[in-house]
Amino acid sequence: DTEVTQTPKHLVMGMTNKKSLKCEQHMGHRAMYWYKQKAKKPPELMFVYSYEKLSINESVPSRFSPECPNSSLLNLHLHALQPEDSALYLCASSQDSSGAEDQPQHFGDGTRLSIL
């Protein structure tokens, strides 16, 4: 079992739908991340939140909208997605981003998203 919980595990949606992915951790971590992973490829960083503030946006299209309601929760709001957005979306957390180097990331098992 992972310490980062992602829901739902699977999501199928049409291109006009609005849905949200959720991520939760209770390790007291203050940095949280969203990654996109296509089949047989490495994870690609999308967003980083540090102390509940967006610190990195890797030029992600605006149809993906992140939100960090509190230090334990991270959401990814989806709207008007394209078929090429079908992928595994991974959430991760780490202790903080205040300059400490030894900060492994803890990953959830992801949400497998399919866009029809």
Place this chain on the structure above:
Amino acid sequence: SQQGEEDPQALSIQEGENATMNCSYKTSINNLQWYRQNSGRGLVHLILIRSNEREKHSGRLRVTLDTSKKSSSLLITASRAADTASYFCASVPRKTSYDKVIFGPGTSLSVIP
């Protein structure tokens, strides 16, 4: 952007043999990490080596780092069927936020019982 390359892309070995995976990266780094990903699961952190370290051990894992060649290797000794997974190196480039981990393309390891 992709920071590193991994070699080989796929590796198939018999149980009990050793598996070696290599990773190269392009820019100076703060640290380099290795992660494992089982099919359909998230990534699991295995080991982290700092830029001023040359070798590190954790159980059956041995990681080396050669900053002059911008390369790292992961050795798994006495492999088991449960080691079957994809393995990714991940580097934290120097002069960037410590948050920005960049993953290599990965090595798919199959351990045959």
